[in-house]
Amino acid sequence: MKKILIVEDDEVVRRNLKELLEESGYEALVLDDFKNALEIILEKNADLILLDINIPYINGEVLVKEIRKESDVPIIMVTSRDSETDEALSISFGADDYITKPYNPNILLLRIGAVLKRSENTSPLLSYKDLKINMQKGTIKKGDLEIILTKNEMIIFNYLLNHQNKIVTRDELMTDLWNNNEYINDNALTVNVSRLRSKLKEVGYENIIETRKKIGYILS
Numbered sequence: 001m002k003k004i005l006i007v008e009d010d011e012v013v014r015r016n017l018k019e020l021l022e023e024s025g026y027e028a029l030v031l032d033d034f035k036n037a038l039e040i041i042l043e044k045n046a047d048l049i050l051l052d053i054n055i056p057y058i059n060g061e062v063l064v065k066e067i068r069k070e071s072d073v074p075i076i077m078v079t080s081r082d083s084e085t086d087e088a089l090s091i092s093f094g095a096d097d098y099i100t101k102p103y104n105p106n107i108l109l110l111r112i113g114a115v116l117k118r119s120e121n122t123s124p125l126l127s128y129k130d131l132k133i134n135m136q137k138g139t140i141k142k143g144d145l146e147i148i149l150t151k152n153e154m155i156i157f158n159y160l161l162n163h164q165n166k167i168v169t170r171d172e173l174m175t176d177l178w179n180n181n182e183y184i185n186d187n188a189l190t191v192n193v194s195r196l197r198s199k200l201k202e203v204g205y206e207n208i209i210e211t212r213k214k215i216g217y218i219l220s
Helices: 011-023 034-044 060-068 084-093 105-121 151-162 170-179 186-202
Strands: 003-007 027-031 048-052 075-079 097-100 125-128 131-134 139-142 145-148 209-212 216-219
Touching (some): 003 034, 097 105, 151 170, 186 209
Parallel strands (some): 003 027
Antiparallel strands (some): 131 139
């Protein structure tokens, strides 16, 4: 049984989360000593952490950064704030996913399942040429230059990397995004690929994602 640690200071939300997780077959642990949050989190040795950004004594995003110095445990940030800046910061500090309140319980469970599956089947550190790719942080790094990718950009890049030198259809990419609970349309896929190309250009790799007209893409 997978252990999930809830780091949430609102007692009602905490209780509801615990009930939801236990009814869904997980062992739900609760952190209630926020003064010693980091120490207790590491002691619990959970399989996944649900971490609210706004907790007493220490900002949740800072806590993620501290956890990442000691552990690769999957982390999903839970917050009432909804902005691309918050998402980018959370992912750059080391969170694996990000969900805003009020959330649909079924969507939360799907995200938990997807993050747990990814943590079991993928290495957090990958490489491409001289780039270092950190799946958990959502970053690509070349020397001292580190670029942050959005969740969608990372999913796309990871899929292309796993099928390097092979044509990947647009339908395959959108299916992979859907499997990771990211629901985008054809136009949004084009935008995400364009942004990914721009970020790869920043680290010295231009035109490595080739468009195959009416088919898809290929990473050389």
